[in-house]
Each structure stands twice: as C-alpha cells, then as structure tokens.
Amino acid sequence: MTSFSPFLRSLLLVFVFAAFLCYFFVDYPLIKALAPYRVAMRTALKVASLLIFPPLHLLIWGIAFIWARFSYAKERFILPFFEIFVAQAISVAFVRVLKVLIGRARPECFLAYDMTGFEFFSPNHHFHSLPSGHTMTAMTLATSLALLFPKFRILGFTLALLLSLSRVFLLDHFPSDLFATGILGILIAQVTHLVIRKITNYKYGEDLDHGNNSPIRNR
Template sequence: MTSTFSKLRQRRQRHGKDHISPRWWPYALVAINLILIAFFILDAPMGAYATHTPNLLYPIGEKVTDFARSGWILVVAGLLFLGAFAYLRRPMPHRRRFQVIYTTHLAAYVFIAVAVSSLITNILKVVLGRARPTQYEEWGTLGFSPFRGDFHFESFPSGHSTVAGALMAALALLAPRYRVFFLIAGLWLGMARVIIGVHYPSDVVAGLAFGAWAAFVTAIAFSRYGLLFRFTPGRLPRPRRPFRLRTRPLSETV
C-alpha cells in the first residue's frame, strides 16, 4: 500500500505540476438556467399530467429506470477492480499487465464518479426535502419539507438521473467515438423518472448535470496523475488510450 501511494505521488509530480484548473462557471451557468427553465415552465404541467392522466408508458419507464440504479454499477465496478488488482499478482507478459492495470484504473474511475455523485445527491435530497409529483395536488411544485426523511419528499435532485449522468458522461469521456450515443442514453435514463411520475423535469436536469460534472471532475483528477486521461485547458479530458467497445481476439493481443 505504501508503494502504491509513493507511485501516485511520483505520478502527480510528473503529470500535475503544470495542471491548470478549468473554469467551471460557464457549465454552472448553463446548468442552473436549464434547471430554472424546467422548474418554472415544465414542472407544473408535468405534475398535473402525472396526477390526472393515465400513464400508458409506465411499464416501459419502470424497466428503463432500473438501468440507472447505482447498486449494480458499483458492485460490477468494485468486483472488476478487485479482480483485476488480484490478477496483477500473477506473472504475465508486459502487454497483458498493462491491460490489467488499465482495467483497474477504468473500474476505479467509474466507481468513484458514480459513488461520490450518488452519495452527495442522496444527502441533498434529504436536506432539501422537495415533494414528488405524486404530492402535487397538496404541495405543488414549490413544496419543500427539509430533513423529513420520507421517500415522498426526496425529489430534488433525482438520484437515478445523477447516476445516469455520471455513468454516461464517464463512458462518453472514455469513448469519444460513441459520445452522442451515451449522451442520448443518459437523457432517456433520466427522463424515465419523469415518465413514471416520481420526479419533475427540473429534478432530472439537476441530477444529469451534477452527475456529468462529477464524471468530469473525477476525470480531471485522474489526469493529474496521468491515469486514463490527459487534460488540456479549454477542452474536455481526453483518454490517454483509445477505448473501443469491440476488442480484438486474445490471440491478436499477445
């Protein structure tokens, strides 16, 4: 463990000494305005719709939303990290060792981005205590009951949308070639919470924006140690090694 931290310090000195922190205010300004637009224009019609209109898309939305649960993502990423880390103890060719180390970094990145954003969101949900659309007739869109600790008052921001934003933004950064696909998937995963009537649009926009921001921040932190990403001011973090969804046969990689 000591050697691991020592190597990280060396990498930070080598890769992070001239690292300039990005300017986040443009992203924050856009995100806040999108949340406010959704809050004042879309939330009330959505609340009325969810209360008085039969939801024919509920079965579809219920199945889609399960993909954005943090539990299975964290378990898979955690097991992948532990498995790859343990596998490093075995003797192997240099190229295979590099691939296994890359896998540990990849799993750690996804785990940290999803876990940290999900934890902060769940704390905010309890602190703010916004009433869900199911309580629209009684509380409206401005109904807040902080620290109530009730599922019906944990609407803002959306936890599922935060996880979707973090995961899909992480994948979009790792595989820029498929960036549009991942961004569209994140939007649908977030809006599935609106479809099933448990979140307002502003809850979803806030969750997606915060999850994506967490993925960006984690990527920048990794880039300061020369892990997975390289960072250039004014640009999104870029993967140090191209990530492909399709891999070559094992016989071609050894």
C-alpha cells in the same frame, strides 16, 4: 485535459438553462399531463429505470474494477474502472445527503395534495424529489465514459437523458430535477476524473484509444 472540456461546459450551460426553464414553466403542467398515462407505461418505464439503478451500477463497476485488478491481461482498465466506480460512489453519497437537505416535494404530493415547494432537512421519502438518484447515476456514468471515450459522448448523454426521462414519466421526479441532477453528475464525474488523473498522471483516453501499455507497467 486540465479543465472542463468545451463540450461539457456547453452541456452544463444547457442543463442550467433547462433546469430554470422547467422549474418555472414546465414542471407542473407536464406532470399533470403525464399523470393519466403512468399505469399504461409502467412496465416499460420500470425496465428503463432499472438500467440506471444506483446500487446496480455500484456493483457492476466495483466488480469490473476487481476483475481488472486481478487480471493481468486487463491491467490497463484498472484505473478507468476505478474512476467510474469512485464517481458512482461519490454520486450516491451526494444524493442521499442532498435529498434530505433539500426536501423537494415529489410529483405525487403535487398531484394528490397540490403540495409544492421544499421541506428542508426532511427524512420523508415524499420530499426527496431532488436530486434524482437514477439520473445521477446515468449522468455521472455518461460523463465518465465521455472522458474515456470522447467519440461516443453524444450517444452516451443521449442514452442517459432518455433513460432518466423514465423517472419523470413514472412521476417520481420533475423535469427540473433531472437537469439539476445532471449538473451535479457532470461536476462529480469531471472532478473525480481530474483528481485521479492528477494523482496517477495517466491519460485515460489516449491509452485506451491507442492501445498503449498499462500506466502501471510503465512506471
């Protein structure tokens, strides 16, 4: 694969449409409707949110890469794990920078002070609604795994979207934040995949699916 797959292109278009639709018509009415139920669902939502906690995934995939790197039997997983880790690291960096640059007011600002909009270049946590770090982790991971295991791409993105919705129900982000972040996550993971594959000349999906020997051994 030398470009975006039809599936990912279609998903990007859906996310773009959903982001605009939510921003203009869904965000604020939905947040108002969800506000009374946040406390009742908080524990379950926190657990779901923890599953896509960015530092946790950096740790998991970093350890997975190191484990594969020093385990001869798992050598064929070195580059896939490395790709996932790099995509996660890049996504975390993008999130930290873009939150400050964009400065979108969080739902709590809207509920408490009827405050909406953007405060660009803001270090204030209350203006870091976009992008969502948890959603970025989920969507970047779903994209990386979809490129490695195409058969499970629908399941992966479904789980990523469901877990990301916990951020909306916790009133930490607007629905449009999730879809906009999803666009970034897909782009980051896809570009990372293409660059690493070009450098290594390694077709991840084919080697993993068919049990071929490690690309390192074949060099």
